Amino acid sequence: MTVPENRQFRLKARPTGRIERSHFDFATQPAPEPGPGQALVRVQYLSLDPTNRIWMSDMDQYMPPVAIGEVMRGGGIGVVMKSESDRYQVGDHVMGLTGWQDYCLADEGENAMAVLPANLPIPLSAMLGACGMTGLTAYFGLLEIGRPQVGETVLVSAAAGAVGSVVGQIAKIRGCRVVGIAGGEAKCRYLLDELGFDAAVDYKASDWREQLAAATPDGIDVNFENVGGEIMEAVMARMNLFGRMPLCGMISGYNSGEPMRADFSSILMRRIEVRGFIVSDFMDRFPAATQELATWYLEGRLKHQETVIDGLEQAPEAVNLLFDGGNRGKLVVRVSDD
Structure with a gap:
């Protein structure tokens, strides 16, 4: 089986002002092999959020800043391609910190990714937006x-x-x-x-x-x-x-x-x-709140609007739409098809 290539944006320099492609190295390496308790995930949608800009800085923040040379942190949704874990089954859709890359590893324990229900009656991208x-x-x-x-x-x-x-x-x-x-x-x-x-x-x-x-x-x-x-x-x-x-x-x-x-x-x-x-801060109450948001969505009382950018390679430029007012609703990058 051919090992797929994994494109990654790695932080090269901390931006001062507008985010530029030059602040990142765009590297390619083989996709990682999952070890015991892990699964290989192909990223489908990448969430772009104002907090991405905070993570790029070394200011005091609620998570450690992204270190120079590390894959840029970002939330996303992907599909499990290979699994060495009882938690993740091949074909599962999962949501969590995927990073700005084509493939990532899902772990168990404290940093586990959320497994989305099968046959979800809500678009995947909405699970990063109005219902996520x-x-x-x-x-x-x-x-x-x-x-x-x-x-x-x-x-x-x-x-x-x-x-x-x-x-x-x-x-x-x-x-x-x-x-x-x-x-x-x-x-x-x-x-x-x-x-x-x-x-x-x-x-x-x-x-x-x-x-x-x-x-x-x-x-x-x-x-x-x-x-x-x-x-x-x-x-x-x-x-x-x-x-x-x-x-x-x-x-x-x-x-x-x-x-x-x-x-x-x-x-x-x-x-x-x-x-x-x-x-x-409210993580222990996510399930009940997600259920209520999804109910409102399915009832037509909560609308999900999104701006979709195609291609992982567009991420550094696309994130600036958040600060330029160029997006309407949730801003996501479509990294790969379902």
Whole structure:
């Protein structure tokens, strides 16, 4: 049997500013052979997320930075091609940290990959998006930290992105008034016409602050924060007393190399509850939440939108779409066919 080639992006230099192909070595070597308790996985979909940019840096973070010379870390879905493990059967679809490569090894124990149910009635790529880690991020950040109540106003920044679009839809399911901030008229129309948001603010428009005021006449009760910077400060200035702010990301500053700063006066004067979180904080509750997200999806109450880039070789350039606002919904790379 011919051993397949495994293409890998290995981190060569830590980016300062925009991510470039030159920050990686694109190497090829034989696919690894699984040992006892392991399985060989062919990667099918690679998830591109803002946290990829954090992992490339050596800043203080919730996981160790990717070391120079290591395969770039990334989540994905693949199919088991060969197994020396009772956990993984040939043909199983698995989800976990695959890395930016064609093939990876799935282990048992603490770092085991999740085995997806057979005959899943949901597209595989949606298991990286609305019904997967992206959806879980939205679910726990909004419901556990934001704690929205019926009739409250929930504001979502980067609302046409992977997490933000799911946050807004869950807030609508829970009976809230939802305002999204997105870049450009087309994305704002998408929020209103396709996702059912109540109002949209175009941050690329010169009058975005006036749009924000008009969209939130009764203030903001929950701010699901993905962006940071001046948008976050303008939103906090419109928050109601004892509002809640799940802090999911501050994507506007990830490429700047400068620490993000915020005006704490609104937090103090309005007694805003701010809590940063990582979705893995809620790992023990993933199964029940995934079931609820999948139910909403199958009922047509939760829509999954994605931007698919074909080819592993496109990953370094494609990840910049997250910071340029070039994607709608979940951004994935299709590495291989099913």
